[in-house]
Amino acid sequence: MLIRIDADSQRPLFEQVAASVRADILTGALGPGDRLPSAREVADALDINLHTVLHAYQQLRDERLVDLRRGRGATVAASAAPLVDLAKEVADLVARAGELGVSAETLAAIVTSAVPIDRRPEERP
Incomplete structure (x- = not known):
């Protein structure tokens, strides 16, 4: 899974992260039960703040696309199918x-x- 952002975009980084994951779900690249990279891994890979990634994951949770479980990380929700x-x-x-x-x-x-x-x-x- 490759999360993409554009540092020059006016769009907030958390929205870009969420949009990238959402796009992978909508194209079928990610399916129910698939594990997302940890927020720390994404933050390190993109050189952005950990809380920015957590905000994106929480947005996806609020959209019922991702399940967040303490200790188990983020997975694509069954409701995304x-x-x-x-x-x-x-x-x-x-x-x-x-x-x-x-x-x-x-x-x-x-x-x-x-x-x-x-x-x-x-x-x-």
């Missing part, structure tokens, strides 16, 4: 929208409007 198929379906939807000439903004609005109101993050108390 259907996301590979979902990612393929989304790619097909994006391709279909492109064929129809639908802009990315319009497609995003359509998807957002399909999310039940009680699940929209901006409307949670």
Whole structure:
């Protein structure tokens, strides 16, 4: 597993680490039960702060993509399994929208409007 970051990016490092792991899950490179490198190993390899990696792993845990267990490290959660198929379906939807000439903004609005109101993050108390 190769976690990639861009030190010149405006995007926070923890988000880049999380996005790299998330991408590997969505492509199927990582599957349920696969162990992630320890936060210390990632921090040392990327020359970033340990807490930055822990923040990324916690974000992935909050998204239910990773299980964190004290003493056992981080593993890809079983709930991540259907996301590979979902990612393929989304790619097909994006391709279909492109064929129809639908802009990315319009497609995003359509998807957002399909999310039940009680699940929209901006409307949670």
